[in-house]
Every structure is written in C-alpha cells, then in structure tokens.
Amino acid sequence: MDKMVIRGGERLLGQTRVSGSKNAALPILCAAILTPEPCTLRGVPALRDIRTTRLLLDRLGVKMSADAGDVVIDAKNLSGHEAPYEIVKTMRAGVLVLGPLVARLGRARVSLPGGCAIGARPIDQHLKGLEKLGAHIRLEHGYVEAEAPQGLKGAVINFDVPTVGGTENLLMAATLAQGKTVIANAAREPEIEALAEWLRAMGAKIDGDGTDEITIRGVTELHGADLPLIPDRIETGTLMVAAGITQGNVLLQNVRLDQVEAVVDKLRQAGLVIEPENDGVRVVGPHKVRAVDVRTHPYPGFPTDMQAQFMALMCINDGLSVVTETIFENRFMHVLELQRMGASIHIEGRSAMVRGTPFLSGAPVMATDLRASASLVLAGLTAEGVTEVQRIYHLDRGYERLDDKLIALGAKISRATQDTV
Ligand code: EPU
Numbered sequence: 001m002d003k004m005v006i007r008g009g010e011r012l013l014g015q016t017r018v019s020g021s022k023n024a025a026l027p028i029l030c031a032a033i034l035t036p037e038p039c040t041l042r043g044v045p046a047l048r049d050i051r052t053t054r055l056l057l058d059r060l061g062v063k064m065s066a067d068a069g070d071v072v073i074d075a076k077n078l079s080g081h082e083a084p085y086e087i088v089k090t091m092r093a094g095v096l097v098l099g100p101l102v103a104r105l106g107r108a109r110v111s112l113p114g115g116c117a118i119g120a121r122p123i124d125q126h127l128k129g130l131e132k133l134g135a136h137i138r139l140e141h142g143y144v145e146a147e148a149p150q151g152l153k154g155a156v157i158n159f160d161v162p163t164v165g166g167t168e169n170l171l172m173a174a175t176l177a178q179g180k181t182v183i184a185n186a187a188r189e190p191e192i193e194a195l196a197e198w199l200r201a202m203g204a205k206i207d208g209d210g211t212d213e214i215t216i217r218g219v220t221e222l223h224g225a226d227l228p229l230i231p232d233r234i235e236t237g238t239l240m241v242a243a244g245i246t247q248g249n250v251l252l253q254n255v256r257l258d259q260v261e262a263v264v265d266k267l268r269q270a271g272l273v274i275e276p277e278n279d280g281v282r283v284v285g286p287h288k289v290r291a292v293d294v295r296t297h298p299y300p301g302f303p304t305d306m307q308a309q310f311m312a313l314m315c316i317n318d319g320l321s322v323v324t325e326t327i328f329e330n331r332f333m334h335v336l337e338l339q340r341m342g343a344s345i346h347i348e349g350r351s352a353m354v355r356g357t358p359f360l361s362g363a364p365v366m367a368t369d370l371r372a373s374a375s376l377v378l379a380g381l382t383a384e385g386v387t388e389v390q391r392i393y394h395l396d397r398g399y400e401r402l403d404d405k406l407i408a409l410g411a412k413i414s415r416a417t418q419d420t421v
Contacts, residue, residue, distance in 0.1 A: 001420075004389040004403060006380035007412035008362055012248030014409045015280065018236050018255055019045040019400040020069070020229035023305075024194040026093040027168040028229070029053050031195060032073035033062060033100040034175060035202055037224035044071045044229060045400035048393070052091040056083055060097065078104065085111040085142060091397075092116060095123055096165060098146060099173035102135050107147045112139070117369040119328035125166040129157040133170070133177055154179030154218055162187040162212065162298050168195055174216040175204040183214040189299040190259040194230045201225035231256055235399060237263040237306045238374050241313050242406060243283040244272040245382045250409060253280040262302045263310075266294050270313060291319025291356055296326050308334045308375035315343040316382055317356035324351040334372035337365040341379050341387065362387040367394040374399065381411055390418050 020043040030053070032039040044050060044066065054064045061079035065072050081101050088094035088111040101108035113123065127137050127144065133152040138145045154177045157170055167187040172195070174181035186192070188210055196209035202225045205217040231254045240260075243250040244267060257264065257276060264274050271286030291314060296304040304327040314321040315338055325331045332352055335345050340363045344355040362385035367373030373395040380387030389395075392415070395402060403413045 001418045002392050002415050003418040004377060004392045004395070005414050005416055006362070006377065006387045006389070008380055008383040008385065008387060010246065010381070010410045010412055012243050012246045012250050012381070012406065012409040012411060015251035015253060016239065016405045016409060017253040018231045018239065021191060021194070021232040022047055022049055022398045023234075024191040024230050025050060026053055027096050027172070027191065027195045028198045029057065029064070029071070029073060030096040030100050031172050031198055031202070033057070033060070033075045033078060033097060034104055034172060035222040035224060036076045036078070038072055038074040038076075039202070039224045040070060040072050040226040042070045042226070042228040044069050045232070047400055048397045049091050049093065052087060053093070056087045056094055056097065059084065059087070060101075081105050081108050083110040088113050092121065093165070095126065096169055098126060098144065099130065099169035102130060102146045102148050103152060103173045103176040106149045106151065108144070110144045110146070112142055112144060117333060118331045121328070123166070125159050125161065125163045126169045129159070129166060129170040129183070130173060132157045133173055133181065152177035154181040154216070156182045156184065159183070159185040164189050164191065167192055167214070171195060171199065171206070171214060171216065174218060175199055175206070175222060176220070177216075177218040179218055181216045181218070183216070184212070186212050186214045187298060188212060190230060190233060190256070198225055198227055201227050230259070233259045234303065234305045234371070236260050237303075238309050238378070238399070239405070240264070240267055240272065240274065240283045241309045241378050242381060244270065244285040244289065245313050245316065245378055247285040247287060248409070249282070249284045251277065251280045251282050255281045257281060262300060263306050266292055266302060266310065289313060289317040289356070291317045291321040293322045295324040298327070304328055304331060305371050307331060308371045309378055311335075311345070311352060311354060312338065312375045312378040314354040315345070315356060315360055315379060316358070318358070319356055321354045321356070322351050323354060326350060333368040334375045337372070337376055338379055340365055341383055343379070359384055361385060364388040364390065367391045370394050370398045374402070377402065381406070
C-alpha cells in the first residue's frame with residue numbers, strides 16, 4: 001500500500017491543467033448503456049473509479065476502450081444486468097447503472113451500496129423514483145431487484161432531498177420511458193447539466209437541467225454521442241487551495257469559473273487573488289490567510305466535496321472559522337488527523353470550530369476518504385517538516401496524478417510503500 005511523503009514549505013509556482021470531472025464521467029459512462037451504438041467521451045481522467053466503472057461495464061458485456069483519455073463505450077452486446085457487491089462496495093457510483101439497465105433491458109440487479117466513511121448515504125430516493133416510473137422493486141439478499149418488462153412510464157417524481165445520484169439515475173431512466181417525466185426538487189449540480197447535455201447528444205429530449213425541475217420527454221431509442229468532458233470543479237478548488245496555502249502563484253488551465261463561484265467567493269474572502277487570464281485562471285496566495293466561515297449546501301452552494309480542503313486552509317490563520325457540514329453526517333474524519341499536525345479544531349455537532357495557528361507540523365496521518373486525503377496533502381504542503389499520508393489510494397480514486405501536478409509546481413513529494421507492523 002502506498003503512502004505519500006510531503007516535505008512542506010515550498011511555494012507552488014507555475015501552471016497546471018485541471019483534469020476532466022470524475023463525477024460527471026461516472027454517470028455519462030453509465031448512460032452509454034442506453035444505446036447499442038458506440039459513444040465517445042473525450043478527456044476522461046485516468047482514475048481508480050474510472051477503472052472500476054470499466055470493470056463493471058465489462059461484466060455487463062459492454063466494451064470500453066481508451067486512447068489517451070478518449071474513451072469509446074460500446075454497449076451493442078449488453079448482456080448482463082447485474083452490478084455485483086464486490087464492485088459497488090468499492091465504488092458507490094456503481095448504482096448508476098440501475099436506471100439505464102431497467103430502461104434498456106427492463107430489469108436490473110444492483111447491490112445495495114451499504115455504509116460509507118462519510119455518512120449513511122441511502123438510495124431510497126433512487127428506488128422511490130424508479131417505482132414511480134412503473135418499475136417493480138424488491139430488496140433481496142442485499143440486492144435491489146428492479147423489473148419493468150413492459151418498459152417504464154413517465155411520471156412526476158418529487159425528491160424528498162435533492163440527490164445528485166438519484167437525479168442522474170432517474171434522468172437516464174426517463175429518457176426511454178413512455179411519455180413525460182418531471183423530476184421536482186432535482187439536484188442542480190453542473191454534473192447533472194453535463195449528463196443532460198450528453199443525453200441530448202444521444203437524442204434525448206430534456207429541459208430544465210440546472211434548475212430544480214427537469215422535464216424529460218421519452219423517446220423510443222437513443223443513438224451514439226461524442227462529447228468532451230467538463231473540467232473537474234473539485235480538483236479546481238483543491239488546486240486553488242494548494243496555491244493559497246503555500247503563498248503560491250499558479251495559473252490553472254481548463255477551468256470553468258462559473259461552476260466554482262461559491263468556492264472562489266470564499267477563497268477570495270480568505271485573501272486569495274483569483275483572476276481569469278487569457279489562458280486560464282491565476283491564483284495567488286495571500287501572505288496571511290483570513291478566517292472565513294463556511295457552510296456546505298447543494299449546488300450552487302459551497303460543495304461538501306471542498307469542505308475538508310477548505311478546512312486545511314483555515315488551520316493556518318490567526319482567527320476563528322466555523323466550518324459547517326450539512327450534507328453528510330460523518331464528514332469530519334480529517335479533523336482528528338489535522339489535529340495530529342497541530343491544528344486546533346473543536347467539533348460541535350455539525351460544525352467544526354477551527355482556531356488558526358501560525359503553522360502546522362508534519363506528522364504521519366491516515367487518509368480515510370477521497371476528500372479527507374486531499375485535505376491532508378494540502379496541510380502537508382504548508383506544514384513544517386515531513387508529513388506522511390498513509391492509505392493514499394483514497395486520493396487516487398478521484399485525483400489524476402495530483403502528486404505529479406504538485407511536484408511540477410515545486411512541491412517536494414514522493415511515494416513510498418507503507419510499512420506494515
Ligand atoms: N440521500 C438520501 N437518499 C437518497 C440519496 C441521497 O437520503 O436516495 C441523501 C444522502 O445521504 C446525502 C444527500 O442526500 O445526505 C446528498 O446525497 P447525493 O445523493 O446528492 O450524493 P451522491 O450522489 O451519493 C454525489 C457525489 C459525491 C458528492 C455528493 C454531494 C458522485 C459519484 N458522487 O454523491 O462526491 O459528495 O454528490 O454533492 O457524483 C466525492 O467526489 O468525493 C463525493 C463523495
């Protein structure tokens with residue numbers, strides 16, 4: 001198992017390119033199941049979650065081939081209808097084949113994902129929505145068994161909570177349903193718009209994505225599509241914090257500033273200078289970071305996926321910042337590890353009170369999930385001495401060569417094999 005060894009204290013300088021969005025790629029790859037024609041998604045990052053999706057699609061008889069980030073998905077011979085436990089337990093996004101499989105084959109057997117390090121994360125809303133579309137759902141032996149032998153029928157679906165994955169699953173399922181579907185209280189994340197754009201390129205009739213009410217008029221078949229992926233907005237924010245926390249000066253390329261407004265707003269309040277340039281967005285870190293409160297919300301609010309990284313930045317100022325997590329009930333696992341680096345953080349319910357210190361001190365720490373590991377890497381960039389982030393495989397699920405990008409900007413990072421006792 002690999003660990004990341006970071007010698008802190010280097011200012012990050014230079015330019016780097018943000019990779020394609022993981023959370024847009026995963027549903028889009030699943031959406032390609034909806035057609036027997038080949039589809040091409042361009043600019044797909046080389047990530048562990050993408051490899052896991054390839055494994056899952058392979059089990060379904062779908063061929064996926066990649067050439068320098070351009071991925072061709074061919075579901076002509078779609079034969080399987082099962083997403084097995086071994087795959088869904090390692091990547092919850094495996095449940096995103098549920099909607100497409102029921103829509104195309106009239107049945108699906110998908111493992112329930114089970115618990116997760118950051119919260120309970122049920123999929124009740126996905127199932128409630130599919131039932132509304134006429135699918136018969138049973139839960140048996142840890143699996144969701146969904147059937148709609150006569151096809152799905154359009155309906156009004158009103159989510160109790162705006163769920164990203166639920167909106168994606170139902171959006172995909174409804175494209176081939178008979179008649180009109182309305183998804184109310186839909187999630188508005190840019191990844192939903194990216195999926196809708198992809199589905200439209202496949203011939204789907206969708207309006208209202210990006211708002212909380214999406215209307216889908218079912219069609220009888222979809223065809224192949226060929227589109228580029230949007231940039232990863234969470235990697236964008238993470239690299240912005242990396243520049244800010246090291247008093248760096250970095251030009252980020254392949255950025256959609258309109259999709260990271262809430263993050264940019266908070267980072268500017270913290271003292272970072274973030275300005276568009278011809279060839280990207282320049283990010284300059286302040287001499288002294290200012291304390292800022294932040295509260296996570298569904299898009300367009302401040303994303304939960306940036307909470308841990310923002311907290312790392314808040315550890316090194318001379319004020320008090322309150323970081324409140326409202327989306328997931330257990331997303332403070334990084335706090336104990338940041339405390340081992342000298343951070344002063346006190347948790348009260350859903351809020352973390354972060355009292356800034358002038359510096360953090362390098363230490364061995366443990367990554368517990370994807371964004372927590374990013375937060376520890378960021379803390380390591382500014383800490384005095386050496387930080388060793390163990391279980392770094394969490395980072396590789398969702399960041400493409402983050403260490404190589406940081407090294408190119410001047411960070412002192414290496415990978416080593418983790419000692420086992
Ligand atoms: N929820 C329910 N019932 C459901 C679905 C969700 O109660 O049926 C609750 C969840 O428990 C949570 C809230 O609704 O409290 C939001 O969950 P959502 O379904 O929106 O999250 P998700 O689709 O499982 C995606 C991202 C996450 C990101 C969240 C929130 C992907 C593959 N994952 O998860 O990304 O945190 O939306 O924005 O798109 C990450 O990249 O690190 C990551 C965890």
